[in-house]
Amino acid sequence: MALPLLSIFLFSSLTLFSLTESKLNIDYYNKTCPQFDKIIQQIVVDKQLAAPTTAAGALRLFFHDCMVGGCDASLLISSNSFSQSERDTDINLSLPGDAYDVVTRAKTALELQCPGIVSCADILAVATRDLITMVGGPFYSIRLGRKDSFESYAKDVEGHIARPNMTMDTIINMFASKNLNVQEMVALMGAHTIGFSHCSEFSKRLFKFSQTSESDPTMNPTYVQALQTLCGNNTKDMAAFNDVMTPGKFDNMYYINLQKGLGLLASDQAMIYDQRTKPFVELYAKDQDAFFKAFTHAMEKVSVYQVKLGKMGEVRRRCDVVNQLLVNPNKKIGG
Structure with missing residues (x-):
């Protein structure tokens, strides 16, 4: 007997949720990059001590990234000759450079230790958590395995991030x-x-x-x-x-x-x-x-909102540019 339409929908939704949960886990890098936590923690401590506003900046950066298309490091992508990226919209222009810098430093260190393994999205999520903890906030677990987005468009930002004058x-x-x-x-x-x-x-x-x-x-x-x-x-x-x-x-x-x-x-x-x-x-x-x-x-x-898994994304070699543009700077990415 055929399953009712609602039952099919619920089954499909639960199956998709279970698959997502199974691919994200706190031990994701234990074998492929065992120094992952230690490297990020050291970068975070050094940066926060040198620039005390880093924690607040990273938290804003993380939230602004996740609220637009999910936690996929799309906000870290720089604009190019073809399109303006999320980071250059007016509401993101005030995001401090220290927040971007702590992710860049962590990415550079991790690429030396375990090249092509750790996504920028995971780095941002964990660095933010560690910075919050460092300034007195709570520690919380983060499931890992996010992939980085292939694109970033300024036009996608409006209406997804709260402004001070909104009702x-x-x-x-x-x-x-x-x-x-x-x-x-x-x-x-x-x-x-x-x-x-x-x-x-x-x-x-x-x-x-x-x-x-x-x-x-x-x-x-x-x-x-x-x-x-x-x-x-x-x-x-x-x-x-x-x-x-x-x-x-x-x-x-x-x-x-x-x-x-x-x-x-x-x-x-x-x-x-x-x-x-x-x-x-x-x-x-x-x-x-x-x-x-x-x-x-x-x-x-928030940290698992619309994350990209498998072929939906990539592990960028640099957080500010998608991998295809590293190979061919003149290639147009996306629409």
Whole structure:
């Protein structure tokens, strides 16, 4: 007797999921590149000590990569004469060079030790995790075996990465499209406990906010004054820490700040007023362990989002260019 259509669909979906899970595993490089973890850890430690903003930059780089077409290192590809890549869109131009550099250094070291084995996507995932742990955040397991994408297009970015001026409805729907629920979204926003944002991303909250208020009334007045001094005279290239209290430590202070009107970005501060997100902000402000647990779960989920396996991708020899262009620089890749 023929299986019902729904049963066939569910069977196919579960089979595909099982195949994906079986090809990604934490021991993926144990035999082919046994020094994998040690090499990345050493590169990460050296880089973070030399440039303390590396952890925040790598976390943003990882997230911006995964949210557009999955965790496939497409964001690392440089633009060429045929097309503009993801890394050159406006929202990615502020990603710090240190974040790209830590991946490049790790890739170079791994190519010397085990050439052609470790993907840039796996390097980015593990380096990000190690950097988060180094600045006080939780350790979480990462299943390995991702392949790198063959292409990267700037046109694919818009609508997949949250912007500070977006409504909470828009942001929630954006995360939902990646199979991430509200609680997971709030936990991932906690990444703003480290790093900084440029004045151009929040200055609208400081000057001529509305006809009745010069600044956003949801902000702490003393905080507003300090930021107005920083961002005055159109100094949009200046930047402020996302977490004004413990900017270099991965902790739950970000959520505590939101309760005090110390959220830097409008999209951050809005979470304390929206009834869908407020309970999770309050939970994580009160309980750092709950935040770490939720963040770990969400990052593990993001890290396997639409990963490329087998012939769907490749192991790039250089993270900034696909292998075909290394052989033939004049070849047009993709559409």
